[in-house]
Amino acid sequence: MPSYEDLEARIIDTGECTVCGACILACPSFHVKFTDGRPKRLKRSVDCVGCSICYDACYVLRHSLIKDIEGSVIGRGKRESTGSFRRATLARTQDVGIAGTCQDGGIVSTLLLYALDSGVIDGALVVGRDGWVPVERIAKTREDILSAAGTKYGVVPVLRALRAAVVDHGMSNVCVVGSPCHIQSIRYLKYKGLPLASSVSLAVGLFCRENYEYAGIAEKARAYGLDMEMVKRLDVRDTFEIYSDGRKVSLDITEVKSCVPRHCLVCQDFAAELADIAVGSDISNRGWCTVIIRTEEGDGIFAGMEQRGLVETRSMEDLCGIEEIAHRKKEKGKQTGQIFRLSEEGLDASEIASKLGIAEERVSHRLERATDRET
Ligand SMILES: Cc1cc2nc3c(=O)[nH]c(=O)nc-3n(C[C@H](O)[C@H](O)[C@H](O)COP(=O)(O)OP(=O)(O)OC[C@H]3O[C@@H](n4cnc5c(N)ncnc54)[C@H](O)[C@@H]3O)c2cc1C
Ligand code: SF4
Numbered sequence: 206m207p208s209y210e211d212l213e214a215r216i217i218d219t220g221e222c223t224v225c226g227a228c229i230l231a232c233p234s235f236h237v238k239f240t241d242g243r244p245k246r247l248k249r250s251v252d253c254v255g256c257s258i259c260y261d262a263c264y265v266l267r268h269s270l271i272k273d274i275e276g277s278v279i280g281r282g283k284r285e286s287t288g289s290f291r292r293a294t295l296a297r298t299q300d301v302g303i304a305g306t307c308q309d310g311g312i313v314s315t316l317l318l319y320a321l322d323s324g325v326i327d328g329a330l331v332v333g334r335d336g337w338v339p340v341e342r343i344a345k346t347r348e349d350i351l352s353a354a355g356t357k358y359g360v361v362p363v364l365r366a367l368r369a370a371v372v373d374h375g376m377s378n379v380c381v382v383g384s385p386c387h388i389q390s391i392r393y394l395k396y397k398g399l400p401l402a403s404s405v406s407l408a409v410g411l412f413c414r415e416n417y418e419y420a421g422i423a424e425k426a427r428a429y430g431l432d433m434e435m436v437k438r439l440d441v442r443d444t445f446e447i448y449s450d451g452r453k454v455s456l457d458i459t460e461v462k463s464c465v466p467r468h469c470l471v472c473q474d475f476a477a478e479l480a481d482i483a484v485g486s487d488i489s490n491r492g493w494c495t496v497i498i499r500t501e502e503g504d505g506i507f508a509g510m511e512q513r514g515l516v517e518t519r520s521m522e523d524l525c526g527i528e529e530i531a532h533r534k535k536e537k538g539k540q541t542g543q544i545f546r547l548s549e550e551g552l553d554a555s556e557i558a559s560k561l562g563i564a565e566e567r568v569s570h571r572l573e574r575a576t577d578r579e580t
């Protein structure tokens with residue numbers, strides 16, 4: 206029977222772990238903890254009952270199932286690189302308090318508040334911050350939701366908070382807000398029937414090209430004379446933007462590439478394809494969000510927000526811009542995965558390049574980035 210050692214050898218130590226938090230959540234003996242930016246069993250192996258629950262909880266080991274899950278949860282309708290959906294719109298909040306603190310159009314925070322107020326959910330797993338270090342939190346009030354508004358960069362095991370939400374706070378209708386990897390993981394846990402996951406009734410996903418390790422970003426900021434304690438906002442557009450003390454510093458994206466975790470280099474989900482509702486800023490103007498509504502539940506909630514005048518919407522001509530970004534991410538993730546596999550089989554950069562029919566420089570570049578992450 207596979208056990209924690211197999212999970213560590215196959216996923217955690219190889220850098221494939223997306224730090225979703227599911228194995229931490231699932232261990233019935235609380236042996237797996239979030240330590241030094243990744244899950245780790247701290248107890249001696251003799252204390253571990255070897256039950257394989259942590260191993261079974263990891264969606265990364267079961268990527269081939271994701272398509273089936275998508276079929277059963279979202280449906281098998283028209284499908285582009287963005288995933289199946291019912292409708293898409295541009296939107297921004299009408300709530301002045303949210304507009305003052307949110308990242309883009311405030312749609313995620315407005316949706317959470319509406320879902321709480323209307324009794325659709327009794328709480329949400331969100332990402333707050335300690336300084337700028339992202340930390341998973343449980344939101345039960347408007348204040349909780351507002352304090353989690355805004356994007357933080359860094360890995361965060363969102364799902365480990367589910368146990369406290371259910372057991373300590375007695376929640377039975379929880380919304381999970383997260384990156385596409387968090388959403389894939391919670392869908393997998395529900396599909397698999399992990400009892401705690403049955404309390405999740407809504408999944409709100411954020412678009413995601415890539416994430417950045419917090420420590421690396423803080424180091425870059427310091428090199429520009431910025432103190433992370435004074436930073437007001439982080440954002441990624443064409444550049445990595447740091448707003449601090451009345452200053453805006455724009456870093457070329459190539460400058461922060463060394464901060465991208467290895468697991469993001471092979472990721473193929475940009476538009477949170479398994480979410481009830483996916484939200485992002487790409488292709489919308491500043492202060493607005495692009496919203497992709499995928500499920501009946503998502504549709505019902507967004508329609509309720511519209512009817513109550515909580516959001517202003519604008520129709521979108523098409524999703525071509527999003528499809529292009531999502532398609533590029535899929536192709537790049539697929540190719541990088543092949544490069545890593547061939548490298549593990551012992552091929553060097555030039556052999557990999559000729560096998561895949563691509564430039565050797567591209568292969569070396571991606572292998573270097575993976576090696577940077579491991580050191
Ligand atoms: C790592 C990351 C990369 C992203 N990349 C892109 C991108 O390439 N293109 C794009 O269009 N959009 C991207 N987004 C989404 C974008 O930054 C906004 O989150 C989105 O537009 C929603 O804006 P909002 O004003 O509705 O959110 P708000 O109302 O401000 O709410 C933001 C919500 O995000 C959650 N959150 C914050 N940080 C994290 C985190 N690290 N992990 C999980 N949840 C978090 C909080 O729980 C909060 O509820 C990314 C987000 C993250 C976290
Ligand atoms: S007790 Fe079970 S779930 Fe916990 S670490 Fe050991 S094998 Fe994994």
Ligand code: SF4
Pocket residue numbers: 212216217221222223224225226227228229244262263264265362390
């Ligand atoms: S379950 Fe999530 S946190 Fe645990 S090893 Fe797998 S990807 Fe990492």
Ligand code: SF4
Pocket residue numbers: 223384385386387413414415416468469470472473474
């Ligand atoms: S790029 Fe993929 S793995 Fe990385 S944070 Fe985004 S969704 Fe998760």
